[in-house]
Amino acid sequence: MASTCTIPFDIAPFGLSGAVYGALVNHRTALVELGDEVARPPYNGAPRAPVLYVKPRNTLAASGDAVEIPAGMTDLELGACLGLVIGRPACNVSIAAAPDHIAGYLIVNDISVPHESFYRPSIRMKARDGFCPLGPAVVARGAIADPDALTIRTYVDGALVQVARTAELVRSTAMLLAHVTEFMTLAPGDVLAVGVAKPAPRVRAGQSVDIVIDGLGTLSNRFVAAPG
């Protein structure tokens, strides 16, 4: 499995690079869910800089692919969010210039094994095969009036289970891109998933998930039990 990142699209850079980054606790609801824990050890406060993680190539999947629930696990967390597709090299860009570095947008399902501690990197929870469906297409930046005013709806077996709004990002799309590129250059075709709302809906084997963002289409995946 873990099929593809070769989503074709008709705007530069015409293909994804395969590098996908996610931003931890960049949706206000994620900090709200942690509540008083944020101020206590080990965190000792909300992060000062963007907290990122990598969704490596083995996690990438397309709309329509089946996602395996690992053996021994009953359910997974869904991570419906907006992904920015970088259009030109972005190094130390200002907030004002950040949008010019975005080619377009797509839907990202940043799937995780549920985990409560965010102190240490959790690649066993976030980097499993098939844990990052993307798509169904890249939509050009000009087709979306305001990336910070999008509604993201998640359906499990047709029932609406989460409504998230990009207006509630801690760092807006442009601010996140500016703050990330202060320390790491993003290349054309890289994807930056801007932050997952909490509480995250769960999914079990046998269920189907549709994530809808107006103007970006629907990202659909079935979840299946891993073979013994």
Add this chain to the structure above:
Amino acid sequence: MMRARVAFSGAIHAATPDSTGGLRLTDGRHVTEAEVVWLPPFAVGTLIALGLNYADHAKELAFNAQEEPLAFLKGPGTLIGHRGTTRRPADVKFMHYECELAVIIGRRAHRVTRSAAMEHVAGYCIANDYAIRDYLENWYRPNLRVKNRDGGTVLGPWFVDASDVADPSNLGLRTFVNGKMIQQGNTRDLIFDIPYLIEYLSSFMSLAPGDVILTGTPEGVVNVMPGDEVACEIDGLGRLVNTIAADDAFGR
């Protein structure tokens, strides 16, 4: 066999060491080490790094023994080759190198056992995996601002075939800053050894050819400053050199 990837005279070439201390390009030309631009010696896939994987270094940083490897992922933008330059921001107090054995996967690995793990290794190279401790925060620590900075991961100079490394679990590592040896260790002191790491990682993520595991660094990390030359050596793998530069070289 030792192989490099270098840019020379308008193209990217495969190169091997020649008998004079220089390089022989595939097309037959001989060039010196300083005439070429060294690139990471293979096409890098997923970049996996280990923290606190030597008992002495974990102690140095005041950590207790772990039950599970502290593994994190890095992106492609952080990579540079031998003789490259790494920026040190003016406002930081503690930026340090980390000399590490890099293990390069050569065959897809999905739920492989410890006993079969080494069959999935194509070769090895040296990695220098810089960190800026000023930027540590306790969220997915160490995070990308600390460990995935542009130019912060030096790989090379050579890709060395696994068959040419008799015992990867007994390789000396040494780091020299401006010619003075500061860091010294041996891969025999890895907390989680190479077969364990391949078994562990492939139990939840499929590894593919070109994926690379940076296995961690021993004790002896010190702050480096603009102008410093940092050279990492590993027995049989060569000597990986790079230079620290200040903000002005990067227009900051």
